[in-house]
Amino acid sequence: MIARHAEPGRRAAWHGFPVWLGLLPFALVLAILFAVPVFSLLRLAFGEGGFTLAHFQRMVDVPVYRSVLGTTLGIAALVTLLAVLASYPLAYVMATVGPRMRSLLLLLVLLPFWTSALVRTTAWIILLQSNGVVNKLLMGSGLTSSPIAFIYNLSGVLIGMTHVLMPFIVLPLYAAFRNLELSTVQAAESLGAGPLTIFARIILPLTAPGVVAGSMIVFMNAIGFYLTPALMGGPGQTMIAQMIASNINTDLNWPFAAALATVLLVATISMLVLFQRFFGLERLIESGGGKAGEPFTVTSRGRSPGGWATVAAAGLVAAFLIAPIIIVFPMSLGSSPFLSFPPESYSLTWYANFFSTSKWVAALTRSLQIAGVVVVSSVVLGTLAALGVSRMRPRWRAAVETIFILPMIVPVIILAVGLYYLLAPTGLVGSIWGVALGHVVLATPYVFITVRAALKSFDGNLELAALGLGASWPTMFRRVMLPGIAPGIAAGAIFAFITSFDDVVIALFLTNIRSRTLPKLMYEGVAHEIDPTIIAASCLIILVTILVLGANLLVSKRT
Incomplete structure (x- = not known):
């Protein structure tokens, strides 16, 4: 009887926010900017003119x-x-x-x-x-x-x-x-x-x-x-x-690089399958609840x-x-x-040098611009995806969750090389938009996970009550659900910002000397000789991180 009474309300919620509307945007992003470049790269490993395992055999034969x-x-x-x-x-x-x-x-x-x-x-x-x-x-x-x-x-x-x-x-x-x-x-x-x-x-x-x-x-x-x-x-x-x-x-040597990437991907996916089999991705989405007894501590x-x-x-x-x-x-x-x-x-010599040298200022500005685009895009995509998955039937939910977090599991070098292979003919390599697209793929799963966790703790009866009182779904979301899951969205936005602002590997492949980001410029300096300006840049990045975390804490307390 309880299930029968709950079912109309659940159907009303689904009608107010269709599952496909939540899943489709990020699914398209993953298909175009993750699946296509990765599988295009992996296809090279088995031969461009015909099927061959020669590149894998080379791995076995060559000692290095x-x-x-x-x-x-x-x-x-x-x-x-x-x-x-x-x-x-x-x-x-x-x-x-x-x-x-x-x-x-x-x-x-x-x-x-x-x-x-x-x-x-x-x-x-x-x-x-x-x-x-x-x-x-x-x-x-x-x-x-x-x-x-x-x-x-x-x-x-x-x-x-x-x-x-x-x-x-x-x-x-x-x-x-x-x-x-x-x-x-x-x-x-x-x-x-x-x-x-x-x-x-x-x-x-x-x-x-x-x-x-x-x-x-x-x-x-x-x-x-x-x-x-x-x-x-x-x-x-x-x-x-x-x-x-x-x-x-x-x-x-793209084909051999693709063969190496295939081996790395197979190893990673195998570990993911084991993790899912024995633990489940719920460990990444929800924290374990405490037991009813007194928590562990030092005894008498x-x-x-x-x-x-x-x-x-x-x-x-x-x-x-x-x-x-x-x-x-x-x-x-x-x-x-x-x-x-x-x-x-x-x-303050090296801080002054940082802000007075055009390459450092330009790289910082470029990183902030890219991070801003990535935060907005990933928050929208990740929140929609979390809403869609929360309304899916349990039978398919685990599979979709696994697909949506793949970019944070698959080694970033595979995505970087695959995107370079895909975007090079389009002219996006060397522009901030190519890097931003790669960062959106990397960052959105973090938003998805944090918002999913927030939705799990959100009382669904509040949604049904608002809809039952005549509120439209957008009004309910703005007045009821959004305030409840805002801390999760804010945490996801911070993850997205840091993921973008911290990235080196994507930037190494998708930027050039005119479009390089701050982390890439620092990487180039560290790889050759450490200029003290790099240390000043490192401190600025730490301060930015602390400020972002502090802002998140203030938002969390107010909500």
Whole structure:
């Protein structure tokens, strides 16, 4: 009887907002700007004149390509392992401290998560170089007598990639800790279990699903990484994304690059299928709800010696996360053309150079223009898509959600090369519009996810009540639904802005010297020689990120 009474209201809601109207715009964008370029590129891998597997056979026969594939998988696995090991103590402490300290630690995790990956990579290069802060501290303390080579080798790649990807494990692991019940731990203690036994028999099994889910996301991202290995690694750390770019930019061998892209895509999609099979994309769309019992925290016994050691380890991990962001500010205020910490004297020389040099100002202006177009476009497309999916029948919903988030799963190098292949004949390569189209494809899934999460917490009865009182669907949306999901839309807009403003890979392929964005200009400078102006630019990007996040917090509080 309840279902029969609810069905007319549901049909009224569908009639007020047709499912196809929500799904069609983003579906067309994905078909034209994602599926067509990606499949056009992949088609080259199997031969232009006729079907062949020669390019794949070449990967097997030539040792250097086998080595690159092995290096890619090995680095991705090591980064995932390091991220898990570093995340456990931090997530544990976040779950067991007071609200104020928890908020501070959460900020230390989220600020790097929101900050440009290029900025963080640049900061690590400065920290780890021969005359950098880390080597100065080691030599000053007497631990080493000469500088250690931390960058342009495997250690540099592991440090940089772990720093970029670790929040993807910290956040779901923290949620898993918060979902533990204190009574479970107390019961184990009352039965005589020690800290190690409790961790091995209770905490580890119950938090394992969150760790595995985060690890799969990290591994999926890591196998397609381009930026950090290109800037912090050496020839021995060449990964498959770099090999794809090299075959296009240097060798002009599009078919072989397409074959490499096919292998990378198959590996990524396989991981996505496993993730969907065992966890489901709901983990990306909705946060886990807390249990009915008292949340996990320190019991009446207090922290054990191992617990205090974990707190110390968490402090080191937190310092690892925030150090690259903090260290660039004083260095950007140095007056010397050589980077040093602490600076011998302070000035605003490099900020003045940034705003007085036409190439920097033009690149910044161009990045802001593109980001503005991307935010507006992706908010409209993502919100419509979320509304459409929320009104779909459950049978097809999971499949459509998977398709809509593919651009944030598929390695960006594949999309960049595919768009370059598609747009080159149109004249859009070298214009801001070509870059904007690529960024819209990248950014819209983030808006879709955040708005979907907001819609899940929105009370559908409010919609039905407004429609039942005679309001049209547009009026209901403007007066009832929009205020309720505004925080999700605002969060999605911020994701879209940062995704566009941070992008390097799309810009590398779709811009030229006259249309390059700020991240591309910084990348070119870091790849050759670090001009202190780049550090000033990095600080400005961090400040912009903080301002955008602050604005989002104000909007969220007011709503």
